[in-house]
Amino acid sequence: xxxxxxxxxxxxxxxxxxxxxxxxxxxxxxxxxxxxxxxxxxxxxxxxxxxxxxxxxxxxxxxxxxxxxxxxxxxxxxxxxxxxxxxxxxxxxxxxxxxxxxxxxxxxxxxxxxxxxxxxxxxxxxxxxxxxxxxxxxxxxxxxxxxxxxxxxxxxxxxxxxxxxxxxxxxxxxxxxxxxxxxxxxxxxxxxxxxxxxxxxxxxxxxxxxxxxxxxxxxxxxxxxxxxxxxxxxxxxxxxxxxxxxxxxxxxxxxxxxxxxxxxxxxxxxxxxxxxxxxxxxxxxxxxxxxxxxxxxxxxxxxxxxxxxxxxxxxxxxxxxxxxxxxxxxxxxxxxxxxxxxxxxxxxxxxxxxxxxxxxxxxxxxxxxxxxxxxxxxxxxxxxxxxxxxxxxxxxxxxxxxxxxxxxxxxxxxxxxxxxxxxxxxxxxxxxxxxxxxxxxxxxxxxxxxx
Amino acid sequence: xxxxxxxxxxxxxxxxxxxxxxxxxxxxxxxxxxxxxxxxxxxxxxxxxxxxxxxxxxxxxxxxxxxxxxxxxxxxxxxxxxxxxxxxxxxxxxxxxxxxxxxxxxxxxxxxxxxxxxxxx
Numbered sequence: 001x002x003x004x005x006x007x008x009x010x011x012x013x014x015x016x017x018x019x020x021x022x023x024x025x026x027x028x029x030x031x032x033x034x035x036x037x038x039x040x041x042x043x044x045x046x047x048x049x050x051x052x053x054x055x056x057x058x059x060x061x062x063x064x065x066x067x068x069x070x071x072x073x074x075x076x077x078x079x080x081x082x083x084x085x086x087x088x089x090x091x092x093x094x095x096x097x098x099x100x101x102x103x104x105x106x107x108x109x110x111x112x113x114x115x116x117x118x119x120x121x122x123x124x125x126x127x128x129x130x131x132x133x134x135x136x137x138x139x140x141x142x143x144x145x146x147x148x149x150x151x152x153x154x155x156x157x158x159x160x161x162x163x164x165x166x167x168x169x170x171x172x173x174x175x176x177x178x179x180x181x182x183x184x185x186x187x188x189x190x191x192x193x194x195x196x197x198x199x200x201x202x203x204x205x206x207x208x209x210x211x212x213x214x215x216x217x218x219x220x221x222x223x224x225x226x227x228x229x230x231x232x233x234x235x236x237x238x239x240x241x242x243x244x245x246x247x248x249x250x251x252x253x254x255x256x257x258x259x260x261x262x263x264x265x266x267x268x269x270x271x272x273x274x275x276x277x278x279x280x281x282x283x284x285x286x287x288x289x290x291x292x293x294x295x296x297x298x299x300x301x302x303x304x305x306x307x308x309x310x311x312x313x314x315x316x317x318x319x320x321x322x323x324x325x326x327x328x329x330x331x332x333x334x335x336x337x338x339x340x341x342x343x344x345x346x347x348x349x350x351x352x353x354x355x356x357x358x359x360x361x362x363x364x365x366x367x368x369x370x371x372x373x374x375x376x377x378x379x380x381x382x383x384x385x386x387x388x389x390x391x392x393x394x395x396x397x398x399x400x401x402x403x404x405x406x407x408x409x410x411x412x413x414x415x416x417x418x419x420x421x422x423x424x425x426x427x428x429x430x431x432x433x434x435x436x437x438x439x440x441x442x443x444x445x446x447x448x449x450x451x
Numbered sequence: 452x453x454x455x456x457x458x459x460x461x462x463x464x465x466x467x468x469x470x471x472x473x474x475x476x477x478x479x480x481x482x483x484x485x486x487x488x489x490x491x492x493x494x495x496x497x498x499x500x501x502x503x504x505x506x507x508x509x510x511x512x513x514x515x516x517x518x519x520x521x522x523x524x525x526x527x528x529x530x531x532x533x534x535x536x537x538x539x540x541x542x543x544x545x546x547x548x549x550x551x552x553x554x555x556x557x558x559x560x561x562x563x564x565x566x567x568x569x570x571x572x
Contacts, residue, residue: 432523432525438462442462450458
């Protein structure tokens, strides 16, 4: 029998032939698996959709709002879903730290909302100026009234630069002033200041506003990445770095707080100045004024990273939807587990706007949105709310360009690692790799309601 | 936070979304060539093709190992933990095997059997 016969049975296949069959078979299987998996993910049909004629208004087309819209569009058949937001561009805000420290180009974090808003969702290009939960309606800045049966508030938050005397976002990128938050433009202008500072040295101040912040790890990352660049530029000895926490802590999770309290001064040479709140800035004189426990203190600088106080957007903050008092005063009053409004059961909240003990990160949004949607669907069906948010949040705390630690924790401030093999207390390349290459993809999958 | 299989696939889909069309064309071409080669398998000599595809795969794996950290703006000096090395080695093997499998059908086209010499009348 020759080995090129087409009639060989299995037992008589020679090794070369077997390798041949295995190789071509493997190629076929891989291609088929890819086709099946891709097809399943690209399919947008709602085979198990709930029939409903509900009118649902989602305010905000950021990470939370679009994720909610994607999930509801798939889960409901016949509902009228309206998304309200004037912004055409979508910013991948977790990447702003990397733009501000030169690791990414700004274009990498700029996208378009229309790419992610699902078909069938009506997009009203306006903002909400007034909430009227008693009458189940919102009024847009254009004066239009939108009536709803169910409302999802996902507006994000606002930065209050005006709370710092002399500060204006237009100053970012001038006179040594940086601010990583809010827009790629801010981050890009901040990078010009960080580059100038790390090239020339001097005194660098890194501030942190009191109260709840989005991505509260960003001020820490900017400080550490700036310090790392000074090292790489060979200018570390020419720079004096000062960090100004508003209280006596650096991070809400206690283990990481302990780590940072020694890491900053001992490993990075960054001096800690407790109980310092930035009160005013004098750009021309390059001076910052802090409120401290001992009164005002003025500090000269060559570079300053300004982190403004943050709050819920004014229309939410001044509405009946906000907490009237307590630690979350002014933020959206939701139950921290169900994400349902505590007084208006047809209102839900997700993302930065909610007043909960933890969680103004994209990772929090990823955990909150499925819960909020599940519970909203339960309300529509008049059934029991089963979804529960455990406070999960995550911060890939980048300690230098190329390494970081992956911190994940919950309302109990307990570490809840997604991957047990990644030590949350050890600086490693893998968390950086995830931040640099993987998390943006995960974010986009979240926008499409896939994770 | 737990990740489901479909969740991981969804992330991979987003990660490679920009490459889906060219990658799909390449895979379909590889699949087509693989079917063509299989149907005319008597005309081909698999051993040298497997060796060449394996060598290409090994080369790709070495390149990924050497350039992987730089691809993420890091350096080999920052690869320190077991997890880091496992990720880098795993990625190297994965890309190497993938490259070898995809290139194999095309390589196989270059290795046909030599027909036996015709006997003179």
